[in-house]
């Protein structure tokens with residue numbers, strides 16, 4: 001469904017005859033419908049850059065990204081709301097002047113009109129296991145975990161075929177992380193979305209994903225089923241796995 005071929009990215013322009021180092025280099029992988037794949041890598045390895053390229057927030061300059069055989073930018077134009085993203089920073093992802101019902105309704109209104117809006121919002125709140133009463137609240141009246149649930153509700157409101165979660169649980173404390181992972185696990189089973197779950201935390205990734213890609217210095221150095229993790233070959237992947245308790 002999603003095919004990434006030889007994608008490289010550099011932010012630096014040529015300076016004094018030398019071009020900048022690539023942040024991403026020769027990234028190649030495919031995601032099939034219903035796949036839940038983790039992308040794990042240390043800070044600065046290029047994870048967010050890749051997520052921005054995938055959802056069309058940055059232009060692909062080298063290599064190609066195609067969804068269902070079409071260039072990603074064209075596919076997104078034709079399939080509005082069918083690719084979603086949840087960021088780590090839920091506070092800046094939600095407009096502080098909007099009530100929860102307006103935050104969740106934002107994409108629904110933009111891509112699907114006003115029909116039965118309140119009903120749909122109520123359903124989404126139920127899906128992300130929040131009480132109806134939060135609909136009238138503002139972001140500052142919610143806990144971090146509750147606000148991230150609201151951001152997830154907004155991201156799934158248009159029933160995306162592809163959902164990118166970029167460090168979506170990283171700012172939450174461990175018990176709330178576990179609750180959100182459980183929620184994502186349920187959504188994965190019920191919504192048949194293709195999920196790319198990006199994190200620096202290998203333990204969190206193994207909990208949710210069926211396959212894991214290891215990103216190291218802008219390159220994918222391993223792409224392996226979660227059940228076969230003990231067969232990883234690359235030293236970076238081995239080191240990372242060594243940090244996980246048995």
Ligand SMILES: Nc1ncnc2c1ncn2[C@@H]1O[C@H](COP(=O)(O)OP(=O)(O)OP(=O)(O)O)[C@@H](O)[C@H]1O
Nearest residue numbers: 011012023041042043044045046047048049050200
């Ligand atoms: N808009 C930009 N302009 C210039 N350099 C950038 C830009 N965005 C990212 N970079 C650089 O690209 C590299 C990769 O950044 P990126 O945010 O993709 O990494 P990451 O793996 O998501 O890191 P983290 O886990 O810390 O968020 C970093 O060296 C960063 O400084």
